[in-house]
Amino acid sequence: MPQGSIPPREVFSNIEIQSDGTWFHSSTPIINNDILLFFKRNLHVDSKGLYIYNTISDLSEKVYIKVNGPIMSCVGFKDNMFILETGETLLEKKSNLLIYRNKMENFNEMESLYLSVEKLNGRAKLRRQAILDISTELNFVNGGIKWKDQCIPEVTEIQWVINKER
Numbered sequence: 579m580p581q582g583s584i585p586p587r588e589v590f591s592n593i594e595i596q597s598d599g600t601w602f603h604s605s606t607p608i609i610n611n612d613i614l615l616f617f618k619r620n621l622h623v624d625s626k627g628l629y630i631y632n633t634i635s636d637l638s639e640k641v642y643i644k645v646n647g648p649i650m651s652c653v654g655f656k657d658n659m660f661i662l663e664t665g666e667t668l669l670e671k672k673s674n675l676l677i678y679r680n681k682m683e684n685f686n687e688m689e690s691l692y693l694s695v696e697k698l699n700g701r702a703k704l705r706r707q708a709i710l711d712i713s714t715e716l717n718f719v720n721g722g723i724k725w726k727d728q729c730i731p732e733v734t735e736i737q738w739v740i741n742k743e744r
Contacts, residue, residue, distance in 0.1 A: 586631070586638040593617075593630075593643040599651070599703050618650045619664045623699050648703040652693045655711035660693055662702055668695065675730045691730075 592604040601608040601617070608614055620631045622640075628649065629640040654661040660668040668674065674694055691709060692701040704712075717724045724730065 584636060584638070586640050588626070588629075588640045588642065590642045593641065595643065595645045595647050595649060597647040599648040615664065621649060621698055623697075628698060628700065645700060648692060649695065649698060649700040650702045652702040652704045652708045654707050660702075660708070662695075663705075668693070675725055 593608075594602045596602060601614055608617075617630050622629055622631050624640075627642050628645050629642045632639050632641060651663045652660050653663050655670075658670045660670065660674065662668065675691065691704045693704060693708075695702050712725065715726045717727075722729055
């Protein structure tokens with residue numbers, strides 16, 4: 579994150595990520611994919627919560643957002659790397675995958691599979707291609723799921739980033 583001579587302005591915005599991952603501004607869905615991609619590529623986290631870092635000329639701002647769902651999507655898996663929709667990649671780790679809510683018994687119920695994005699203290703929702711990419715390594719065993727012979731933890735509640743100033 580660039581550092582200027584003027585400290586960044588801090589704004590607690592009306593931007594919210596809802597439980598299904600849809601981004602809203604003042605109750606209106608944000609549908610412009612270019613804007614969404616800019617937001618997602620400029621996400622950071624600090625002690626106050628998740629924010630979009632924006633720079634305009636010599637000025638910068640931290641636009642804090644309310645998070646109630648996945649902050650982005652995981653669109654693929656290749657060469658032991660999870661591929662995020664922003665183009666970033668995350669190296670596969672034991673703690674990457676987790677299941678939210680329902681126990682899944684087949685691949686049609688995979689909408690509940692998430693990826694931990696530790697640097698943002700958030701989650702990415704696995705999209706269809708990512709699920710297909712990892713499906714050869716997924717096994718349904720005794721009501722649970724194993725990925726590469728490791729149990730994927732099932733949680734009933736995901737702790738999303740909550741802005742402390744709200």
